[in-house]
Amino acid sequence: MGKTFAKEVERRLNVPVTAQLVYGAKLQQALQGNSVGSIANEYVLLVDRSKNVQALFIYFRAKPDGIWQMLGATPVSTGLPGSYDHFITPLGVFEHTPRNMDFRSEGTLNEFKIRGYGGRDMRIYDFGWAQGERGWGKGGKSQMRFQMHATDPDKLEPVLGVRHSKGCVRIPAALNVFFDNHGILDADYEARVASGQSLWILKPRRTPTPWAGHYLVIIESAQSVRPGWSPLPDGKAHSQFPAHGNTAD
Template identity: 70%
Template sequence: MQQAGTNKTPFGARKTGVAALAVLFLMTAQASAQQAGRATAPASAPASTPASAPARVAQGRVAIPPAPPLPHAASAPQTVSAPARALPAMPVPMPPQAVSDASAASRASEAAEASAASAAEAASAASAASEAAVPEAPLPPEPPEPNIAQRTGLAPQGAYAMRQAFAREVDRRLDVPAADQQAYGRALQRALDENGHGNLANEFVVLVDRAENVQAVFVYFRAKPGDAWSMTGASPVSTGRPGSYDHFLTPLGVFQHVPGNMDFRAEGTLNEFKIRGYGARDMRIYDFGWVDGERGWGKGGVSPMRFQMHATDPEKLEPVLGMRHSKGCVRIPSTLNAFFDHHGILDAQYEARAAEGQSIWVLKPDRQTTPWAGHYLVVIDTARKTRPAWSPGPGKAARQQVPAAAIHVD
């Protein structure tokens, strides 16, 4: 402690002050030495000192002396003077690089190769589509499966009663005189005789007269061989119109309706010509497979064609049924299509397959198939020179409403 009335500094205090000055001097000297060393030493090479140099306590931390130089092949350790590096786990943005001419040429070559490959694939697909379009060989006739009435000997009264159902359900009907009904019955029998089906009976048969002045479809039935055929009903149709490319005359003959040429149903969508070629949605397309058809263009001749019977556009083309207008198929009224479908008029073979357990998706679950279901569509040509009054053609107003593009529709 200080004594009052004196200005002298105690000896202990003087000793402490001298020590503090010495420490300050040493710190200043060391800082100057470090700055001088950094100014003279290369940035990439640490200064060398003996390995035995002791560590010094300076400014409250341990100063590690520089490490000795390493052999030439060794890697230099990282020191505080080394440049900072990005951590491996962090993304390091790469500066944009200019694309060299060689790289651009390489990429152009790759693009050309890819384009060539795409062209090759397209050509291959086109070739495959062309091969797929090649007509199949016509299916051989199937042994006709007997319908329910043929198996059980069911009395035919219900078959004759289908006349009332036809009149009730089909809106486009023809009032055929009795004499013409009988004449067409005889024509049907001749066609069946010529094709080995002369004893056909106890089932419905669909008959089409493709004559330009008739254009009609008939449904016939008889109970026993030798009986006269009895007409159930008749409607107007459109068959193949010659004179344009890809238009066939509707083929003549007896055509068996079998699941091997599976039917399908219309989607009801508009085609590129804004026409529903197969009619409204859910209309059934009766498919009779590939047959030989007479070409209606060029020098004529015979070519394979896919023969079908189907509905047509209900607004644009159904009004002109009664004149030749199709590309070879038989177009029928939509209500007649529904009548055939619901009652299974031509579904004897389809129903037999379904009874065996096969999945026949085109058959509706709510159908009421007649026990007298048939197998055959028959097409004839009476070549009538004049138009009968009972089969009038479409009027002028209906013809004028037909789009020009309708010529391209089946």
């Protein structure tokens, strides 16, 4: 699957082996803290929401006592505090289940001419309601709908790698398609299909992996400086960032 990821996903981060191991240990710590530390033989997604990292990693291990191996990584964008209705992306282990059914983007423009969920047919991964830390006013926590999804391919995808969402995790379109086609987080969805249910969200021509997973894990590494393997978007991308670009989902 690592070779498939490298072939199908263009926006990749070249994470050194030492950092891969460090993040693998952070992943295991987070899983143990949520009573799922023994999982194996399934893919797990890890996001570091640190403002100096903003990256997603795909991990796998074959045995519960094995070392987590990284298959690939990409830049993402998480919640940017400071404006009304902007949450700091919540920490924790989030289960992907049809109890919070995914849906697909219509690719329509909002009032600011931005496709907040990306192009048409992009899949929105819905993790249900979560307690999010408000990034405005006096702070505190309240309910937010937590999702992972693509973003405007022309205006916002080029600036992935810095915080600018309202609390969700924005990912590259190619990564969205990769997850969708190979069912990286679709263990529960595929189980329902195997039991005879029909789920419209799953494409008939998908090639699901036998190691589909359940979990998206969000951590905060609190990196004080940005590592070289997670560069900032270039100046051209920043210069073309649209007004109200932070108001999309």
